[in-house]
Amino acid sequence: MITPYDWQEGIGNRAQYIEGKLATGSPVLAISLEEGILVFTFRRQARKIYEIYDRLIFAAVGQQSDVEAMRMSALEFASREGYNRSDEDVTIQRVATAMSAPLKRAFGDFASAPLVVRSLFAEVGETIADDLYYTLDYDGDYAVSRRCAAVAGTLEAGANIEASLRDVKAVETADAMAELRSLWLKGSDPDSQKTEQELVESLKEEAVLLERSGLHENRFRLLTIEEF
Secondary structure (H helix, E strand, O other), rough: OOOHHHHHHHHHHHHHHHHHHOOOOOOEEEOOOOOOOEEEEOOOOOOOEEEOOOOEEEEEEEHHHHHHHHHHHHHHHHHHHHHHHOOHOHHHHHHHHHHHHHHHHHHHHOOOOOEEEEEEEOOOOOHHHHHHEEEEEEOEEEEEEEEEEEEEHHHHHHHHHHHHHOOOOOOOHHHHHHHHHHHHHHOOOOOHHHHHHHHHHOOOOEEEEOOOOOOOOEEEOOOOOOOO
16 A cells, blocks of 8 residues: 555655756757747757647657657647637647646656656747747646746756846847857856857757748748758
């Protein structure tokens, strides 16, 4: 029989295991601009930033297989909602809360492996004030923010980066990318123990603009060169 103490200890061990796996994850930064939502990170091989539905974007830190599982679940839910309801019903709130429940179940079920993933969902609106961000943790808990958001290997690192993002004054996308790159470097090495070259060695820059204007058929615009 599992006692409350055993359950609490088991949950603590699972959290410690996941935090250890996430600790070295490459931060993902997102900020609202006049042109739309800019999302920036560095990656090794697999992409980290994806379109989920028109106006919706997803990025994550974590084990690649779990990131892909989250992406596919979110994509399938959004597509199903759009088919059964309407495009207007596919909102970040509906997608993020739908993803929260299975994460919570997986984390609390000792018979299954938890998902090693910390996710960021964003929805571009008509104006900057309408943009909305959800950060979703491996235990199913989520936080909602406006104007910017970040996820990183630890909650503390993500919170520190997000606080710095609120001070970004850039208006042009190119200038904002430069500032986000600088914040990524600082967030990845807050104690300045490595050079920039050491931090980005074997990594590829990845940046996406989720355009505010619906003039183009696809709002999701890759700003960096995709290498295959």
